[in-house]
Amino acid sequence: MEKTxxxxxxxxxxxxxxxxxxxxxxxxLVKISxxxxxxxxxxxxxxxxxxxDSEVLPISIKKPLPKKRGGQLKRPKSHKISDKGKESREDKxxxxxxxxxxxxxxxxxxxxxxxxxxxxxxxN
Numbered sequence: 001m002e003k004t005x006x007x008x009x010x011x012x013x014x015x016x017x018x019x020x021x022x023x024x025x026x027x028x029l030v031k032i033s034x035x036x037x038x039x040x041x042x043x044x045x046x047x048x049x050x051x052x053d054s055e056v057l058p059i060s061i062k063k064p065l066p067k068k069r070g071g072q073l074k075r076p077k078s079h080k081i082s083d084k085g086k087e088s089r090e091d092k093x094x095x096x097x098x099x100x101x102x103x104x105x106x107x108x109x110x111x112x113x114x115x116x117x118x119x120x121x122x123x124n
Contacts, residue, residue, distance in 0.1 A: 006061065014048075019045040030050055030051050
């Protein structure tokens with residue numbers, strides 16, 4: 001019989017579940033003497049660990065395996081664009097920006113002074 005190897009997460013889950021069962025007065029699956037029980041201070045987790053190590057727990061783990069793909073991976077066909085094609089696209093984009101966009105000028109300190117003076121005059 002092959003010994004099952006569990007990950008630390010699977011082991012913790014199994015031990016926790018079995019310790020809870022033992023704490024709720026489930027029957028023990030391994031015969032442990034009264035002296036040994038006193039040594040481990042009737043600790044449910046220690047008892048569960050003894051049961052797991054002796055491989056008497058009827059608990060199994062289902063591990064999903066990755067799906068295997070058949071065949072080779074294919075690269076998507078790339079559309080090669082010539083330098084002239086790139087330049088014509090860039091020119092078209094620039095024209096669209098110029099036609100649709102508005103030209104913004106840098107704010108001048110004099111303009112801001114005029115705006116603040118106008119706001120003061122409007123308040124009075």
